[in-house]
Amino acid sequence: MIALFEYMFYNLDGDIMKRIIFHIDVNNAFLSWSAVKLLSEGYKIDIRQIPSIIGGDESSRHGIVLAKSPVAKKYGIKTAETIYSARKKCPNLKVFSPNMEYYRLMSKKMIDHISNYSPDLEQFSIDECFLDLTGTTYLYDDILDLAYKIKDEIFEKFGFTVNIGIGNNKLCAKMASDFEKPNKVHTLFENEIESKMWPLPIEDLFMVGEKTAIKLKKMGFYTIGDVAKCDCKRLIKEFKSFGNTIYEMANGIDNSIVDSTISQSKSISVSLTLDKDTDDIELLKKVLLHQVDEVGRALRKKKLYTTIVAITFKTSEFISFSKQCSTDLPINSNNAIYDKVISLLYKSWNFEKIRNIGVRISGFTNKRVTQTSLFEDGNKEVDDEKIQSVLDSIKDKYGSNIINPASLIDKE
Numbered sequence: 001m002i003a004l005f006e007y008m009f010y011n012l013d014g015d016i017m018k019r020i021i022f023h024i025d026v027n028n029a030f031l032s033w034s035a036v037k038l039l040s041e042g043y044k045i046d047i048r049q050i051p052s053i054i055g056g057d058e059s060s061r062h063g064i065v066l067a068k069s070p071v072a073k074k075y076g077i078k079t080a081e082t083i084y085s086a087r088k089k090c091p092n093l094k095v096f097s098p099n100m101e102y103y104r105l106m107s108k109k110m111i112d113h114i115s116n117y118s119p120d121l122e123q124f125s126i127d128e129c130f131l132d133l134t135g136t137t138y139l140y141d142d143i144l145d146l147a148y149k150i151k152d153e154i155f156e157k158f159g160f161t162v163n164i165g166i167g168n169n170k171l172c173a174k175m176a177s178d179f180e181k182p183n184k185v186h187t188l189f190e191n192e193i194e195s196k197m198w199p200l201p202i203e204d205l206f207m208v209g210e211k212t213a214i215k216l217k218k219m220g221f222y223t224i225g226d227v228a229k230c231d232c233k234r235l236i237k238e239f240k241s242f243g244n245t246i247y248e249m250a251n252g253i254d255n256s257i258v259d260s261t262i263s264q265s266k267s268i269s270v271s272l273t274l275d276k277d278t279d280d281i282e283l284l285k286k287v288l289l290h291q292v293d294e295v296g297r298a299l300r301k302k303k304l305y306t307t308i309v310a311i312t313f314k315t316s317e318f319i320s321f322s323k324q325c326s327t328d329l330p331i332n333s334n335n336a337i338y339d340k341v342i343s344l345l346y347k348s349w350n351f352e353k354i355r356n357i358g359v360r361i362s363g364f365t366n367k368r369v370t371q372t373s374l375f376e377d378g379n380k381e382v383d384d385e386k387i388q389s390v391l392d393s394i395k396d397k398y399g400s401n402i403i404n405p406a407s408l409i410d411k412e
Ligand SMILES: [Mg+2]
Pocket: 025, 026, 027, 028, 029, 127, 128, 377
């Protein structure tokens, strides 16, 4: 058992400590959730225990395997292969249709439960989230015990298992949750990177897909450690800026924050309090441009479009006001958002000195449904086009609102 204090280091000012991040990931989400639903309806067999798959429309040639049981896996069935080919490998295979509405419900229940432990929760996909416990660890005697508690509670309450990875950043937490499945808790703290992560094959590194792995092997890098110890310039020469990202990830470096604003609310906003009051319009425009880039990137990361753009102000007396407008069509480009913001600026600002300015976007829509992250789960060779066609066929069958990004799930 690892004692908590080993991972809470305060500096001499008493204000810096290592972060404690959990990555919570549902094991085999679609199949598990379908199993739970079937059992609740009186189905006698737990489909997690038999050769079974969740598959897209079997009658169409594009029907593919979205999730497979461990037994189906033993037959050599792979995610994203056609149901037709999966049946050839295992003639008594049971095929079940996905039920996105139920998956979203399970996802919401789990996220609501986990959010009891920290407000800093970022939903990463329908079945994964990050939880930042840095500021709350004093509440818990042992962080590992807490992880086991959360894991077991989810099983007892909802009937499905999760893996929990713990690290000092999101990358390490995510790598750790992937170590051994199902129903496990793993740590990958800074001082464990060399022993636990470096021996792994390079394709196990987050964001390293098949094509990148092949290139890295040609360069003589077979393990994550090989990349971590190499001359970063070689990677940059081959992969441009992504080379630097690979190098940092191999060394367990990731400074991104657990961003609860993106996943928990139905708006994305950013604001800045200026050093002093200003009526310098050029300065304000520059600030707004930067802010539009921030909210725009957050939006596109979620593969969403916005339909409502707002500008927010605070005067030196801290009187707040804002003005918003609807867009004609859903937009997600910086240019389109910036145009709206600037026209709002001219419409609503009377050139009095202001202290704080911000941008807020809301009214999100997934004009095009492309949440491929649902399928990332251990399937690096997933064929995006096939998945897109499966998603389309699900939409055709159940209506276009059936698949929504997790960020649109209502928070009560
Ligand atoms: Mg998962």
